[in-house]
Amino acid sequence: MQGTVGELGEFGLIRELTARVPLTDAVDLGPGDDAAVVKAPDGRVVATTDVLIENRHFRRDWSTAYDVGRKAAAQNLADVAAMGAVPTALLLGLVAPADLPTTWATELMDGLRDECQVAGATVVGGDVVRGDTVTLAITALGDLQGRAAVTRAGAQVGDVVAVTGWLGWSAAGLTVLQRGFRSPRAFVEAHRRPEPPYHAGPAAAELGATSMIDVSDGLVADLGHVARASQVDIDLKAADFDVPAQMADIGQAVGVEPLVWVLSGGEDHAIVATFPRGVQLPARWRVVGEVTGRPRGTRSGRVTVDGAPWDRVGGWDHFAE
Amino acid sequence: MQGTVGELGEFGLIRELTARVPLTDAVDLGPGDDAAVVKAPDGRVVATTDVLIENRHFRRDWSTAYDVGRKAAAQNLADVAAMGAVPTALLLGLVAPADLPTTWATELMDGLRDECQVAGATVVGGDVVRGDTVTLAITALGDLQGRAAVTRAGAQVGDVVAVTGWLGWSAAGLTVLQRGFRSPRAFVEAHRRPEPPYHAGPAAAELGATSMIDVSDGLVADLGHVARASQVDIDLKAADFDVPAQMADIGQAVGVEPLVWVLSGGEDHAIVATFPRGVQLPARWRVVGEVTGRPRGTRSGRVTVDGAPWDRVGGWDHFAE
Known part of the structure; x- marks a missing residue:
């Protein structure tokens, strides 16, 4: 394999990348044509796109190229899952400087492939172009x-709020890295x-989220x-969150x-949902709050913690400094 | 509307952009959730991604932002059409510097919207992030x-090669622009x-391409x-192409x-296909060559013009200088 993607050229790079991805039953036509053909047995397809830029998102x-690939795939596949859908396919738009090592691109693809495999999907196509900044556009x-899509807009007053997955781990890990440390490794x-x-x-x-x-x-x-789309308020109970001892340390x-990491940290791609009270949730879901609300017309789409506003290190605005 | 996308912020920009796109019957859920939901009545979905970078692709x-939007949408929608599919939806990943005028982004979206409308599709979602170079990732x-996808791999020896759409116009126009002229306007x-x-x-x-x-x-x-994927040779007849008088001028x-513009110029997104000899083609298709081939094993995937190699200003390699 040649040293840089510039030496390898566009078509050589495409060959290297596409050779690394397996096809699945969901793929009728994989990379290499004008477009891919992916099964959509439901008769609807869920689709989402994210862009990641070097030194902004990774x-x-x-991070190794492999980890960047895992993470880039994960954040898009999680969006699909959060609609209640099963991921089927992923497309990659890659902007690469000519001096990018070919191995960086191929390891990136290995990461995308392996994360897709975890989710049951595969890479079906994409585009590579030359540019100054490594940029990934993932669809x-x-x-x-056969299920209805679960949107942000359906939360009902009286529902419970439940979450599954990791919360605050990525943010804690980022803080560690920003301070110049490489451990604790788990974070x-x-x-x-x-x-x-x-x-x-x-x-x-399926459970009726x-x-x-x-x-x-x-x-x-x-x-x-969710609160704004559903026109409800949401109150979280701080005591219902599990802060691991190591995170506290x-x-x-x-x-x-x-x-703060647990409530304001992103990028772990936990899934949070509202359910009618009384739904029996599987073991790994944790009820952490409830959907409240006041007389119609006064609902504000607010999220509170123990009844009080939460203003600690808010969400992420991609255009903020 | 605030002056720059940086002043407007991520969520403000998303609001401005999504407010401009109409939904169509094919859209079950448009922009604003974790993912869009698009009808795929066939039970398969055709999907393709392209990345366009400022000063490389536009x-x-x-070009105005509106034209960049039209063109960016066109090149992706044409890929869908070239599979034999009807375009349904488009997703936009937009990298924008904070000082990008908001009007540039909204006019871009207007261009995407209008080109989608020509093709019967609409914009259903996307992502905006901040970066140094204006970059568009379109899916x-x-x-x-219900039709079979028409790939690059099905050409048969004896087929005719036919083309519809414009050829060489974009390349001639680019040459004009590169020489510092702004006319002839048509090109x-x-x-x-x-x-x-x-x-x-x-x-x-439908006609059996x-x-x-x-x-x-x-x-x-x-x-x-096509020739390589189909393991055939293709010979074009120079005299069968129509070179407009103004282009000759x-x-x-x-x-x-x-x-050279006609045979080597890209970006007009004409559609070229092979058909069994004898298929009655509609008026706007022009037969320009035939699929040839030699005894199996010696086929080379070559394209010739009047039997001779064509080596004038070849294709586009995105990693070439």
Whole structure:
């Protein structure tokens, strides 16, 4: 394999990348034609796109190409799962400087492939172009298997709020990295490679989730989207969150209250959903709050913690400094 | 509307952009949730992604934001059509510097919207992030309406090669712009805003096209993909191409043989297909060559013009200088 993607050329790079991805039963036509053909047995397809830019969404000195691939795939596949759909396919738009090592691109693809495999999907196509900044544009597709899509807009007053997956681990890991440390490994790893509970999305839909979202910007921020879309208020109970002892230790070491990571940290891609009270939730879901609301017309889409506003390190605005 | 996307912020920008796109019957859930939901009545979905970078694929001083949007949508929607599918939906990943005028982003979206409308699709979602270089990542989806996908791999020895749409107009317009001129307008316009014959893709599939591709890199280069994928040779007849008088005039003025634009110029997104000999083609298709081939094992995937190799200004390699 030649040293850089510039030496390899566009078509050589495409060959290297596409050779690494297996096809699945969901793929009628994989990479190499004008477009891919992916099964959509439900008769609807779920589709979402995210863009990740070097030094903004990832750093090549903090994460391997493989981990960047895992994470880039994860955040898109989690969006599909959070609609209640099963991920089927992923497309990659890759902007690469000519001096990017070919191995970086192929390891990125290995990461995308392996994360897709966890979620039951595969890479079906994409585009590579030359540019100054390594940039990934990922589109994920999914199938609803006959279920109604679970949007952000269906939460009902009286519902419980429940979450599954990791919360605050990525943010704690990022803090550790920002302070120049490489451990504790569990948190650094969580920052480099989130583990969204993909299966929980479709399962929540089956259980009658009234609204659902994946936690990419932070739990309070993302529940804010739900509260506004559903025109309800949401109150979380701080005591109902589990702050791992090791996270508390890091918090003490770096002077951060760990609940801030749990409630405001993004990128773990936990899945949070609202359910009618009384739904029997599987063991790995944790009820952490409830959907409240006041007389119609006065609802504000607010998210509170123990009844009070939560203003600690809010959500992520991609245009903020 | 605030002056720059940085002043407007991520969520403000998303609101501005999504407010501009209409929903269609194919859209079950449009922008604003974790993912969009698009109808895929065929039970399969066609999907393709392209990335466009400022000063590589477009120039803000040569094209308006609106035209960049039209063109970016066109090249993806043409890929869908060239599979024999009807475009249904488009997703936009937009990288924008904080000082990008908000109007540039909204006019871009207007262009995407209007080109989608020509093709019968609409914008269903996307992502906006901040970065140094304006970059567009477009994903287009389409529906095969029960037809088999027409790939690059089905051309048969004895088939005719036929093309519909414009050839060489964009390349001639680019040459004009590169020489510092802004006219003749027809060619400059063709460069700024291609007009792919979207309907011709599904129609060709209905007529029994054995292979099909849209002309993005140049007719000879793109037919090279068909010839290699189908393991056949293709011979074009120079005399069967129509070189408009005005294109010949520009050619003479700038010292370019216009057939070079016709055979090697990309970005018009004409559609070229192979058909069994004897298929009655609609009026706007032009037969320009035939699928040849030699005894199995010696086929080379070559494209010739009047029996001779064509080596004039070949296809486009995105990693070449």
